[in-house]
Amino acid sequence: MFWADRIGKEIQDTRKPRDGKVFVIRDEKTLSGRVHIGSMRGVAIHGAIAEVLNEYGIPNKFLFELNDFDPFDTVPGYLDQEKFKEHLGKPLYRVPSPEPGFENYAEYYGAEFAAVHAKGGFFPEYYRTYKDLYAAGKMDALIKTALERAADIRRILKEVSGSHKDESWLPVSVVCEKCEKMMTTRAHDYDGETVGYTCDRSPDDTVPCGNTGRVRPEGAAMKLFWKADWAAKWVAMGVDIEGAGKDHSTKGGSRDVSKHIAKEVFGYEEPFDIPYEFFLVGGKKMSSSKGRGSSAQEMSELFPTDTFRLTLLGKEPMQQIDVDPSGDSVPRVYDWHDEIAEKVREGVADDFTRLHAFCQLPKDRAEGRAPWQLRFGQVAFMVQMPHLSLEDEAASVKGSPLTEEEKAALKERAEYARFWLATYAPEEYKYELQKTMPDIALSDVQKHALSLLKDFLTEHARTGEELHHRLHDLKTEASIAPKELFSAIYGLFLNRTSGPKAGWFLSVLPRDMVLARLEEAVK
Ligand SMILES: [Zn+2]
Structure with a gap:
């Protein structure tokens, strides 16, 4: 059974929406810079679950949180270090956008990432951490509970993850009223009304201003420590279904800690979990692959929607995905797509043809269309041979003239092939027809x-x-x-x-x- 059906049926058989009506599916991304392709895996998995539930007639909504309230903790290498250094430690929504036209840093990278969701055919409902949760007051009561139960949160951290926090530690980051930074502050006491803090920490060379003060927990004056924040968001948004990447899903890992905080502090059972593996780029994990072609935006430029969806949905959640734009994985993904499409044309109905259906957008799915296509490797070769008519050669390989739909697909594939050849393709895919006899020795x-x-x-x-x-x-x-x-x-x-x-x-x-x-x- 196609994995999204297996999970969808499990949800159908074992779960009821918390509000009795609509399943809430949630995912989020902190917008600390250009988003790695690894973060598209969660979007695709949650998106596919929403799509199967829709097919089964089960009401649901897929929410995506653009997190703009985490601290700006590193200036990415592709930005002007001098210009952005002064903003280190501030909440992302208070950091300026690298390009004009966007309200802030998080909005700029959020728009770039949302465009990749759309390219993949995923259209979640977006909301922002700062504006729609904290500033809207949806977290106020939860922050108060977390402050009152700080001792329990410290105990859970110790018991579940072995992390020790001293007696004065509180599960919040206060935004300094003077310098606007949140990474530099230390919250040290809560008197039931206000939180006392000092701006005196300097993690990763972030400069504190030395300010001290007392602030009320409301009105986005502070943000919950992230594992408590995660649990509180489940409560605030009424989340029923939320998976997490492998890096969060180990025993004693962040998901485990958040699950305990949700239950013991907020009285909330964790959402239905879907742990998933990494999306590697050339064998490298998200944390180490910062090279060309590893961002979600760059990867999305290599494939049309159906093939992009295949890279994202083609493997079981607990299997790794590995795509190397500068190796042979791009032609291989296209070949994989064509092999499945051939089965569809032959009328086979199995897990792979179901997967093929999920490579199409829900609105096109019922038609089950799978036009014949010339293999990507051949297209990539032909676009380098100026004497060839792509359409004529494709018709000769196919053995009959191309339909209008096939012609359109060929034209699109040729554009992707040209783009790949001009950007990442290895030398072995680049050909130049020799106009005169090369200087080679023959036996x-x-x-x-x-x-x-x-x-x-x-x-x-x-x-x-x-x-x-x-x-x-x-x-x-x-x-x-x-x-x-x-x-x-x-x-x-x-x-x-x-x-x-x-x-x-x-x-x-x-x-x-x-x-x-x-x-x-x-x-
Ligand atoms: Zn300060």
């Missing part, structure tokens, strides 16, 4: 094989299939090792030792050119 055996190939082509034009079989037979006829034969062919036309499928490759080159080049080579 007598290679010359003999090429001359037999020339004879075969001289008779009349040959299809890729015919050339493929002829090359196969040549190996025995001319007693030549496959590697020697193929490297000679690629050498003559591309000045390299490897290339696309040789029979097909020869068939798409201009016949006159092939004959002339073979003639010259065997002289």
Whole structure:
């Protein structure tokens, strides 16, 4: 069973919405900079669960929190360090946007991330931590409870995660009234009305101002310590379903601590959990992959919506996803897509064809469309061969003219192939047709094989299939090792030792050119 159905049915069979009416599904992201593709996994998993529940006729809503109330703790490497350094330690909504046109830093990166959700066909209802939760007063009572029960929160932290906090520690970060920073303050006592704080901490070289004061917990004057904050948000938003990444889901990890705080401090059972694995980029985890192509925005540029959804939804939540834009994973994802689409066209109904349906947007799903497509690797090769008509060659590979839908799909795929070639594609996918004979040495055996190939082509034009079989037979006829034969062919036309499928490759080159080049080579 497709994993989203398995989870959807489990929810259907074992859960009731807390409010008796609508299941609340929630996910969130702290907008501390450009968002890594790893954070799209949660969006996709929660989004797919919302979609299956919709299919089953179970009312639900998918909420996404744009977290703008965590502290700005690092200036990302791609920003002007000098310009942003002074804002370190402030809540993200008080840090200026790197580009004009956005209210603040969090809004800028939030808009970029939300655009990636839309590219993936996910449209959650957005709300902001500062404006819609804290400043709206939805957290006030919960903050008071957490302050009153601070001793219990300290005990839970110790028992569940082994983390020790001293007696004066309170589960809040006060926003300093003087310097606006929240990372520099220490809340030390709560008298039932106000919290006393001192702005004297300097984590990661953040500069405190030395201010001291007392503030009431209301009105976004302070934010809950994040594991208590997570639990309190479940209560404030009435969350029924919320999964978490592997990094949070270990025993004694943040999810575990939040679950205990929710239950013991706020009297709230944790939401239905869906733990999920990492989305790696070239084998690297989110924390270590900061390279080109690892942001959600960059990854989304490599695929149209259906294929992007396949990368996000194609694996079980507890399986890792690994995509390396600068390796061969981009063509492999497209091939995977086409293999599943072929099954759909054959009328197969299994987990993979169900997955294919989920690669389409819900509104298009019922049609079950899966147009024939030329493989991405072939498209990527052809867009580099200026003499070729992509549409004609695709029709010849397909064996019949393309439909309008197939033509549109081909045009779109060609754009993605060109983009990939211009950005991340490794050298092995880049070809330049050699206008003149490259300077390569050929052995007598290679010359003999090429001359037999020339004879075969001289008779009349040959299809890729015919050339493929002829090359196969040549190996025995001319007693030549496959590697020697193929490297000679690629050498003559591309000045390299490897290339696309040789029979097909020869068939798409201009016949006159092939004959002339073979003639010259065997002289
Ligand atoms: Zn201060």
